[in-house]
Amino acid sequence: MAKRKAKIKVEKAEAAERVKKIYPILAKAYPKVTTALRFGNPLELLIATILSAQCTDARVNMVTPDLFKKYPSVKEWANAELSEIENDIRSTGFFRNKAVSIKGACQAIVKQHDGAVPDSMDELVKLPGVGRKTANCVLGNAFGQPAIMCDTHVIRLSRRLGLSANSHDAVKLEFDLAEIIPKKKWTVFSHVLILHGRNVCRARKPDCENCQISRYCPSANRPDLW
Ligand code: SF4
Numbered sequence: 001m002a003k004r005k006a007k008i009k010v011e012k013a014e015a016a017e018r019v020k021k022i023y024p025i026l027a028k029a030y031p032k033v034t035t036a037l038r039f040g041n042p043l044e045l046l047i048a049t050i051l052s053a054q055c056t057d058a059r060v061n062m063v064t065p066d067l068f069k070k071y072p073s074v075k076e077w078a079n080a081e082l083s084e085i086e087n088d089i090r091s092t093g094f095f096r097n098k099a100v101s102i103k104g105a106c107q108a109i110v111k112q113h114d115g116a117v118p119d120s121m122d123e124l125v126k127l128p129g130v131g132r133k134t135a136n137c138v139l140g141n142a143f144g145q146p147a148i149m150c151d152t153h154v155i156r157l158s159r160r161l162g163l164s165a166n167s168h169d170a171v172k173l174e175f176d177l178a179e180i181i182p183k184k185k186w187t188v189f190s191h192v193l194i195l196h197g198r199n200v201c202r203a204r205k206p207d208c209e210n211c212q213i214s215r216y217c218p219s220a221n222r223p224d225l226w
Contacts, residue, residue: 033191101129153197
């Protein structure tokens with residue numbers, strides 16, 4: 001039987017203090033933060049974000065230039081045959097579900113939003129195939145609104161850093177983080193956590209020896225907590 005991981009006790013006030021300590025260090029370490037997905041407008045980011053599920057950003061960036069040429073606006077996506085979209089996005093994996101989401105979301109945008117991607121959480125999550133994670137990515141990166149993006153890195157680092165007791169549930173985690181991170185820093189804090197997760201606090205082998213925030217991390221050099 002798999003050994004159960006030890007757990008960090010999370011106190012909200014302590015977690016908020018930890019955010020205050022680690023944010024300036026991470027902001028300095030990663031001064032240029034933005035999504036790695038390439039896009040030119042909110043629709044392109046919406047499509048790229050849907051494609052990025054279970055796929056690397058690098059792979060998505062390889063396929064999107066041709067896709068955005070072939071489908072320059074929401075109408076082309078909405079009117080395309082599902083099988084053709086499937087074929088065009090096949091290399092990103094889970095292409096059947098993704099094609100249904102993209103076509104469905106674009107049809108709804110044409111019908112209900114005059115062809116413009118909506119800029120609110122309430123409206124975005126009503127689009128077929130769009131959850132809070134995708135919506136936050138679009139709001140934070142394409143519309144410049146405060147948004148917490150609970151991707152795999154944010155989930156893992158929030159657990160290791162003891163920022164939330166709910167890191168197993170992305171939606172609860174998002175609400176926990178919203179309480180301990182100043183709102184105007186939501187988007188940038190998500191980005192620095194993502195970059196730190198990619199560069200230092202990696203899933204299998206976190207580099208605690210060279211981690212700039214190790215003195216504030218309850219999981220530093222504690223494999224039982226990774
Ligand atoms: S000290 Fe280790 S576990 Fe903590 S954030 Fe740094 S790399 Fe991750």
